[in-house]
Amino acid sequence: MTTTPMALFDAARAEMEGYVFTAESTLQPTWDVPEKIAINVAVAGRSGITPGSDPDYPMDIQEYVDSASQVIEAGACGVHIDFTWVTDSSGRRLDRDLPSTEAYGLVLEPLRKRFGDAFVSNLNVLNGKTFEECLAPAVVGQAEVAPCAAGHPEAFVIPAVKTLLEHGVSPEIVIHSSGEVEFAKRRLFDTGIVGDGPTNWIILYGLPVDVGRTLVSGAWANDTRSMATHLFLMVDQIRQLDPRAAITVCAAGRAGLYITTLATMMGLNIRVGLEDGCWRCPNSNELTASNLELLTRARTIAAELGRTPATANEYRKPHDQGVLHPEQPIRRCRVGQLPEGRPPPGTATSRPTAARTTGRLSRNGAEQAPDRRRRSQPGCGHARRSWPGPGRRGS
DSSP: OOOOOOOHHHHHHHHHHTOOSSOOGGGSOOOOOOSEEOEEEEOOOTTOSSTTSOTTSOOSHHHHHHHHHHHHHTTOSEEEEOOTTOBOTTSOBTTTSSOHHHHHHHHHHHHHHHHTTSSEEEEOOOOSSSHHHHHHHHHTTOOSEEEEETTSOHHHHHHHHHHHHHTTOEEEEEESSHHHHHHHIIIIITTTSSTTOOOEEEEOOOOOOOSSSOTTOOOOOOSHHHHHHHHHHHHHHHHHHOTTOEEEEEOOSTTHHHHHHHHHHTTOEEEEOTTSOOBSSTTSOOBOOOHHHHHHHHHHHHHHTTOEEOOHHHHHSOGGGTSSSOSSOOOOOOTTOOSTTOOOSOOOOOOOOOOOOOOOBOTTSOBOOOOSOOOSSOOTTSTTOOOSOTTOOOO
């Protein structure tokens, strides 16, 4: 049957006679946002205003173990462990007074004994007197994932990423600003070191920086617009290099909660934790109580946004099976199952036993007497906080 076309005004009249304000709800397709979200927790408590005054801001080995246990039990798929600038209650700088494999072993052994493979171990590989000491946690099988900033010195970055790949550890390319995406392009992509992808990235920006040029000098996020602009830009630039990249975004600095909420909406993975930020919200001085609080909030927000926390095994899946992690295989490691000829890490038998006191900061920001112990590294509220400067390293 042939339909005669309508004259313009007849067509307009017919359209208005059938006018309704909205169409059927099913007209809009579902958004392409992954259901699963990998939530990791960086448990170090070095962002505290008065480091060491609160056992819920981990500084001692046992506090790391306790906090990591809480978040794994509550559903974190992985924990990031970093001892950089951390001084324990015995006065030891855990990043230089203990071999890194020993320090990590003291945390990982009880966690693996209790949880087995139920969490992914994400370890800093930046501390050591030699390159071999820095990378030892990856070489001996303690690390499944290891961050490595594209902006670190080229003489370290390139061999470090090669070493991680050679030992089955997934390199997590750390980006603090959009300029570091170009560093990654020239140093890792143009050289063919990371291949065609998919690659693994972590965006860590919005940190309080008080030195003009440092290894983590980066994006200034002073309001919602700047925070969102920086994140969209960095994600877009990463996607230009690798459209299939797995991207994690860290809660950091004042903007922490807002950053990870936006990242959750964007379909990315997130990392929360007291390592990089202590504030509950960017518009107040109220302090976060613990790593567990951060994880609980992240899970709640993810659920409200239609996303479900991934398990460790889901996080370990090849990228194309879950949009969680790149195809570079994550090596599952249990204490004792190390490459032949390697001694088990963490052979020390003693642990700090200093008594804890109740001196702490209240969650509303009021400072109470920090009567527990002295720390050498100032927290994020100090006027002269210096994140990594010349001669320092940080992820």
